[in-house]
């Protein structure tokens with residue numbers, strides 16, 4: 001009798017665990033994660049989708065109609081598909097030259113094959129470079145991330161800095177053929193689907209009428225963090241059609257009180273609520289069965305039975321929304337429910353364990369703690385009140401120079417955000433505090449690289465996200481440095497999105513920010529526009545150059561830049577402006593170029609400031625010249641009597 005009971009319990013637990021722990025063994029293609037802009041660092045995933053036993057197949061890409069690629073003919077030609085195949089797949093009846101309005105998700109059928117090297121699936125196309133284009137801009141702007149800069153660099157012979165207009169690039173487009181496991185499961189095709197803002201794995205799976213797991217498996221995803229504007233492979237049983245793709249709108253933010261007015265949205269809401277309640281019941285049932293079994297086992301003293309801890313069972317993120325942690329959800333549950341799909345939801349106990357109970361030793365500064373999850377470092381920030389804004393912005397943002405949010409936890413009215421860890425802390429500590437004794441570590445090359453990285457992040461926010469994001473609170477304290485002194489922009493607590501169609505700016509009466517960094521049009525008129533980030537960035541460059549703080553008392557750093565750049569003795573004046581920590585270990589001409597750039601960034605009139613893409617272009621030149629610069633020559637030059645005239649711009 002007792003033995004029978006034990007077996008019954010074991011079987012129940014096994015079934016229960018199995019349901020929630022289906023191992024990811026049928027993995028196929030590795031998701032690119034947030035590595036698309038990390039051009040210098042190729043990974044297997046960014047180089048392409050790995051080949052399996054099928055040599056070639058028909059497959060599908062998705063593409064957004066966008067000038068100049070806004071006709072069937074133009075898109076087919078860019079992606080080396082055929083106009084006939086495209087018209088058929090999208091049910092287009094107009095001619096090949098009919099302009100397709102800006103629309104998401106056109107279906108582009110292509111032949112996908114395992115090419116030359118036998119390593120990656122790809123569909124080949126080609127591209128003639130225009131002026132000022134880079135591998136990154138070609139992959140992102142022209143090809144909408146259907147290829148990566150890493151794959152382009154691997155398959156073209158031109159060096160990154162040798163690209164010239166008119167060069168003909170080979171373009172490997174990302175595609176894949178089904179694995180045998182997928183074929184067995186009835187899948188015939190894979191579509192390279194571009195994730196839009198607000199989409200989640202479950203919304204994508206639902207849209208294509210397939211199981212959530214198959215999407216995870218197809219991309220070797222174990223967590224559910226995905227980023228918009230990255231491609232994800234979706235397995236399909238039938239050819240995709242436009243109805244499936246066009247009706248795809250990002251899921252509406254769920255409301256706590258279902259409206260019940262019978263619109264089409266509310267049925268989805270009820271499905272989601274239903275699933276959540278269902279999952280909750282299963283979890284509660286599971287826990288009940290578990291404790292029942294535990295109880296029986298204690299009674300029967302059955303020796304050697306395998307121990308199963310509650311936390312092993314309790315691993316589905318969803319159940320954190322259940323009644324068990326009711327009090328924690330006073331903070332905007334509404335805004336966060338959406339984020340659960342793409343981020344890890346931590347339990348407070350996990351955070352306590354990872355931070356030695358938020359000990360002083362683990363405190364980085366303020367309410368930021370260093371944490372360690374199974375050996376992986378992370379930073380945890382404790383915040384009061386509603387932070388769903390920052391979470392919802394960061395969970396969708398994808399750039400190597402922007403700090404990555406990996407998860408969060410809500411506990412007793414506080415929210416804890418878990419970020420990737422930046423070993424070297426914040427830039428302001430290196431520049432302005434005596435925390436780091438050996439200040440020569442932050443040498444000229446590193447400073448230029450930091451400026452470039454920050455500009456790269458801003459360029460992404462202003463030009464590659466839709467809607468446009470404005471950081472609004474850039475300062476040297478929010479620029480974090482990783483182990484290689486590469487910069488990562490953090491703290492999106494004040495970030496905003498603006499709609500380009502509405503003029504690309506917003507007005508506010510609530511002016512908050514960091515003194516010394518706020519642009520005059522913002523402090524005076526409450527104008528929130530991308531140029532306010534350019535202003536703040538100019539201040540950060542000035543800090544990098546001078547080592548001085550953005551504001552001391554009432555003295556603003558921005559006020560001190562004109563003088564060193566004017567007059568006959570500007571060479572000496574600039575020398576005096578520079579950070580003494582740099583000694584003479586910097587090229588004065590490049591320092592001058594950088595100072596000129598900073599000066600333009602902090603101009604009072606926002607229209608006279610450069611855009612961040614211009615800033616990035618200038619910095620890219622300064623950076624490549626810096627890479628060729630040899631510190632020993634500079635020392636010689638500064639010793640020699642003959643002085644090189646300094647270019648003004």
Ligand SMILES: *[C@@H]1O[C@H](CO)[C@@H](O)[C@H](O)[C@H]1NC(C)=O
Nearest residue numbers: 030043044045047050051119
């Ligand atoms: C990348 O691919 C190569 C060759 O297929 C393999 O040997 C290597 O282990 C892979 N690296 C990672 C990190 O998966």
Ligand SMILES: *[C@@H]1O[C@H](CO)[C@@H](O)[C@H](O)[C@H]1NC(C)=O
Nearest residue numbers: 066067068069070099101102
């Ligand atoms: C389509 O692209 C062409 C070429 O760039 C452009 O001139 C035209 O304005 C675009 N049309 C629409 C509706 O976007």
Ligand SMILES: *[C@@H]1O[C@H](CO)[C@@H](O)[C@H](O)[C@H]1NC(C)=O
Nearest residue numbers: 058080081082085109110111
């Ligand atoms: C794929 O290749 C076959 C045979 O070469 C060809 O008939 C077909 O049109 C191609 N399909 C597409 C979408 O290019």
Ligand SMILES: *[C@@H]1O[C@H](CO)[C@@H](O)[C@H](O)[C@H]1NC(C)=O
Nearest residue numbers: 113115116117124155170172
């Ligand atoms: C695609 O291009 C690669 C080189 O980038 C080449 O090795 C391969 O044979 C090409 N595949 C096809 C089908 O043309």
Ligand SMILES: *[C@@H]1O[C@H](CO)[C@@H](O)[C@H](O)[C@H]1NC(C)=O
Nearest residue numbers: 080110111123124125126171
């Ligand atoms: C276009 O695709 C076909 C295979 O469908 C391939 O043979 C051809 O080389 C590709 N063209 C370019 C320019 O890569």
Ligand SMILES: *[C@@H]1O[C@H](CO)[C@@H](O)[C@H](O)[C@H]1NC(C)=O
Nearest residue numbers: 130131132133613614617621
């Ligand atoms: C391209 O770069 C050149 C300088 O190399 C610059 O003068 C020009 O304005 C840039 N063009 C565009 C379209 O950005």
Ligand SMILES: *[C@@H]1O[C@H](CO)[C@@H](O)[C@H](O)[C@H]1NC(C)=O
Nearest residue numbers: 208209238239240241243244
């Ligand atoms: C589109 O595809 C879905 C799923 O494959 C199917 O249910 C639907 O009927 C298709 N719609 C059209 C218009 O073909």
